[in-house]
Amino acid sequence: NAGVTQTPKFQVLKTGQSMTLQCAQDMNHEYMSWYRQDPGMGLRLIHYSVGAGITDQGEVPNGYNVSRSTTEDFPLRLLSAAPSQTSVYFCASGARRGEQFFGPGTRLTVL
């Protein structure tokens, strides 16, 4: 049981480049979400999904897209990277009324 996995662990992009952060979970959780963590700001919700085919925006969705074609996978796409998107990104999954399980994170730097 791998839990929540994220790839890559580290990434450096140039301004304007696009990329996809991968997230997968093997716990059959309905709920998946993406957060970004910035110093002094805690974690902020970017996008979330309550099941395959259903996604919605969180607190800071601009510049990011998501899709959920399967229960297991929830990729996060950066359309045109900006320095303001330099952050640590965490994917999480959980069941209704339960705690969320977090992946190890992706550290992204945009130059």
Add this chain to the structure above:
Amino acid sequence: AQSVAQPEDQVNVAEGNPLTVKCTYSVSGNPYLFWYVQYPNRGLQFLLKYITGDNLVKGSYGFEAEFNKSQTSFHLKKPSALVSDSALYFCAVTRNTGFQKLVFGTGTRLLVSP
């Protein structure tokens, strides 16, 4: 709108002493409350949660938290701190309807000295 306040950026405590990390929240309706811990360069680990029932919740690694509805607080406590408890602690809240959209506090760094 939901919000969480962790008023202390850092808490310092000597090993063996009791520790408290404070959290207050604001949410419409009944809250679900969570504490997570983050060690350096790691993801968040779940410590404990309050959903309903007993106001005193016990969690992992000897931690506990007390839900106080009148003071809208959910302080994290441990009777005897360990050096290995040194980490970043986050309080989070969501509403008890539907799925979770967690709102996190800004975190409190706990430093336990030998």
